[in-house]
Amino acid sequence: MELAAELVGVTKRFGPVLANDGVDLAVARGEVHAVVGENGAGKSTLMSVLYGLHRPDSGHVLRAGQRIRLRSPADAIRHGLGMVHQRFRLFPDLTVAENVVIGAEPVTAGRLDRAAAHRAVTDLSDRYGLRADPSARVGTLPVGVRQRVEILRALHRRAEVLILDEPTAVLTPGEADRLFEVLRTVAATGVAILLVTHKLTEVLAASDRVTVLRQGRVTGRFTTAGTDADELVHAMIGRSLTPPAPRRLARPDGAPALGVQDLTVRDGDDVPRLTAVSFAVRPGEIVGIAGVAGSGQRELIDAVTGLRPPGESGRILLDGLPVRQGRDPRVAYVPEDRHGRATAPELSLAEDLLMGAQHRLARGRFGLPSAAVRARARDLSERFAISAASVDIPISALSGGNAQKAVLARELTRESRVIVVEEPSQGVDVGVRERVHALLIEARDRGTAVLLQSSELAELRELADRILVLFEGRLVAEFTPDATEARLGQAMTGVLP
Template sequence: MTDLAAELIGVSKRFGPVLANDGIDLAVARGEVHAVVGENGAGKSTLMSILYGLHRPDAGEIRRDGQRITLRSPADAIRHGLGMVHQRFRLFPDLTVAENIVIGAEPVRRGHLDRAAAHRAVAALSEKYGLRADPSALVRGLPVGVRQRVEILRALYRDAEILILDEPTAVLTPGETDRLFEVLRTVAATGVSILLVTHKLSEVMAVGDRVTVLRQGRVTGRFTTRETNANELVNAMIGRSLTPPAPKRAQPPQENPVLEVRDLTIHDADGVARLSEVSLSVHPGEIVGLAGVAGSGQRELIDSVTGLRGAVPGVFLAGTPVLSGRDPRVAYVPEDRHGRATAPGMSVAENILMGAQRELGSRWSLPRAAVKKRAKDLVERFSISAASVDIPISALSGGNAQKAVLARELTRPSHVVVAEEPTQGVDVGVRERVHALLLAARDEGAAILLQSSELSELRELADRILVLYEGRVVAEFQGDAHETDIGRAMTGATE
């Protein structure tokens, strides 16, 4: 391949006994969108961290424009024309757009920041790449999609010729994702190379020019997007095809709802309404999805339904009010698997059996043999990859930690399951397994409330989808509704 912007040749990186990258070759052409995909733990993040100077490779080399370079830090990477937009934005909320973009490379006049020059530079950059952002606006008040533009502009302001994007659509609505893809095509057309790290194969097919697939730290496939398909990529990622999703039920359940929310209103400490007269119901054997941009009231609703807000008027389980966080009748799969869902310093066995103490032992003691046997049974049943049930759960990959949480929650004696971003950050293989577990729980009669930022997930699993916007339910759709219609409702554009 001619006109290469960057090459990684024979790159290897080991962390103790773990070989994260094993002799990886990756070539990025000038002006292309090059996707890097793979399962969790495949080595994608390590490889990109090496290219951005966050890690030093144990073997191999990096070349820019054909010349070997050494990257000891991100500052070195920036000097060599590399920029990176992280999944979690690194902006200063109380500074303006212009101040965030030029920080560290400010135009100076008489020893002080030349704000007029900064505004002009940012406005010109925005115009050049079609990244609209008001230079004088405070970042704190910007929508998520605009904040991401600011991150991209900050890299381009530093003359980035290779832009690394780490899971860039994780926090975007469908409309914002479409606009981002337009921006990426515009930026690539100017000659900037884009490395897109994602686990969403639909995005790879939509915007990528070429794809490199990693599995267990090695390259298992290189593809030109127009000459491949999602199933071929999946095979390279996990070594097999995905099982077709289970069909939805032809008729929704008609039994009385197990979970009801009636005119729920929640105010924050400042008296601002975070939920306003929200009502919903979930029946046995039904999955009801919650869609909405971040901050639309999902957190307050889920905390109310699970009893984490204490006694909240308006939430009922089988007609009985939810009284407190001690109520055991709701199985809860939290979004934050390391904070809310698990105790990282405790073992896999202790985490997976948390809450089942009374079933396994007396009030005062737990029989070790019974605990270990039950934990091993659940590890096998839920296909959790763990060297031992005695290791800390923090030693598991994100996908296996998530399956451990599901193993614990879906085996509780409960008829209601609240699943919050159940496949966030996991690869397609784990996603398939998690979906199968939720569908099996549904088929066994569980009433499931599913909150997800991925509309494809809601459309695949949910019988009905409710859209939250500024604390209100503004629309309800059948599960097979078009993503565009749901996305419009998420931005408040309802008729």
């Protein structure tokens, strides 16, 4: 095995945070090497050290066996290292070809040789199956294609070590599979690939070897063929996932907390998005909503949370009373778009966690004592395992998983009658997912009515007590959670049971 690059004893601190703690990692020519770990495990920091973006406090980097000094990404590029960032670093006004060759332009008589640039892109595209129109302006391209441009740029600079930090976060599942094929092709030419991810399915599908990080340290090294999801999870979170407890059945009790009656919603073009949808959720049960994307889930949830009026004939009732328009405080809501709808970016974590609960801490006319607000935030952070350097950091600085836990902490502690949750484990890792599921079951068992929308059938079957299927805006079927995914899938595509 010929080593392309090695990180040796890398330690990196950010103030009190030990992001990398004596990490050794070696990547060989021609392999796809996955680097996995939960959010905050230190993956991005380690890759930034390798790419010259961070200087380690101790430790060093070897390239093809030689110790190298990396003071900047320019040094890294000179040593044959390339990186595809989570946030792309492309020039939107330039073409694909210009972006690919930038910094290493073919020059003829002192000027950029456009024809040569185009040819270079076409050659690389063909060779690696990375399709991109060389003359398209990058700013007009979808993210999947922009990512290809970043990869093409690294290949054009003849990167021999290619680092990709969570590359599939911006891709659809189909695009992710295509990317993995490309990585295979690139690796087959001898390039060493470091694939950073927190998704185990990707590790198992796309890598040759795996290094696992937890809290800044290496907790496992495996060959992919010789490991499995259980072993990787154990290394990632320090324990196995608790096997799903024998399902405790819901004991729904009493009159519906949420009633949806004859809901019909039309869009701006008068096309029906929901047609005569009626159902009820009782206290103490989780009702799941399944459907292919765009089947009316968005409109349904907007109506239930009071974010849109219930249409011409419909009614949304909370404990028998119409939902209030705007945002009804009796409904807790965990939206899919955690950093958009869910949180106010200008607030600190402590302030965000307070929203909707001000009355409980209000003290007379002097408003909110900030010590109490912060103490409450620290308490919630602990209970919900939110890892943040401090409760005073802006909510927008939290990672996806931690932002999700913060929104759940805020919404689940509102003691509302009804909780509406969209995609509870999208973008979070396995440990967080398990925790979020437990919290939802707890809320259910306290007598909350839960409406759960998820695009993951496995999640619906694990959590929901009943699953309703939306197809083209109509409720077409209701299942118990033991229904097979095949049956659910048929109902979701309009093949009725």
